[in-house]
Amino acid sequence: MxxxxxxxxxEPLMARIQANRRDPSKAVAFLGQQLCFLERDSVVPPVGTAVEVMITRAVYGKNEFGHPNYRSLQALMIDVIDPxxxxxxxxxxxxxxxxxxxxxxxxxxxxxxxxxxxxxxxxxxxxxxxxxxxxxxxxxxxxxxxxxxxxxxxxxxxxxxxxxxxxxxxxxxxxxxxxxxxxxxxxxxxxxxxxxxxxxxxxxxxxxxxxx
Structure with a gap:
């Protein structure tokens, strides 16, 4: 066999939803200490809640030529799970x-x-x-x-x-x-x-x- x-x-991947400091009308999220942004078509849960999410992609910094710097992680993009x-x-x-x-x-x-x-x-x-x-x-x-x-x-x-x-x-x-x-x-x-x-x-x- x-x-x-x-x-x-x-094990559900849980993110905390918080208000964006730069624009309180928008929400961001955190996985532990890591900053995350919600995908455009994601549900936006209420600030202060914890929700199950998936990590859809990484957002990298840019090098001097404007290309992605894969050694510099700026944020993670996430989507709220919908069965x-x-x-x-x-x-x-x-x-x-x-x-x-x-x-x-x-x-x-x-x-x-x-x-x-x-x-x-x-x-x-x-x-x-x-x-x-x-x-x-x-x-x-x-x-x-x-x-x-x-x-x-x-x-x-x-x-x-x-x-x-x-x-x-x-x-x-x-x-x-x-x-x-x-x-x-x-x-x-x-x-x-x-x-x-x-x-x-x-x-x-x-x-x-x-x-x-």
Missing amino acids: STKSYGRIH ERHMLVAIDGFECSGSMCRTTAYGRETDGSRLLTSDDVHPRKLTGESTSAWSDRSRGSMWLTPGRTDIFVADNVNARFGESRPTRPTNVWVQRAEYVEKSGCGVRVAGLTRVEDGDWAKLVRGASGNLQ
Whole structure:
């Protein structure tokens, strides 16, 4: 039996909503000590509340030539979780294994209560089971791409035999509408569930997704 695992036990990423000091009519948020901005199409919760969010992307500083300085993290962009719009997906982790290969991960929708196994993600057709019944049990599985998140990717393009970097199983958020539109093929990650999963994680102030 395969020992490959998908996802993690889900712990909600909670952000504190606060008034913007520069413009009190607008809201900002904090993950620990890290400043965050809400995406334009995000719900804006009341100031003083704590809400579950996803990290959609990093906002970097600029270098002297006006290009992104990936060593300077200015803020994180977040979106408030809406179960009607968003799906929690357990993945095996992203990997790029060749210069001509696409960076992908595979996963399945999860409630986050446990790790998923290969049998959960790739259910086998049972003896005597109809194709439609098997398809129903397989619903929720998908191929994913990183989107704009800068999620950790195991770079094994030039890895020697037996020295490949391991992938990082985790949970991510995707847009339900995109999953349906693309029939589960090439669905972009909409947001991360953990600070630790971003390539920018070491730049985050406080480096914690918990309320402090």
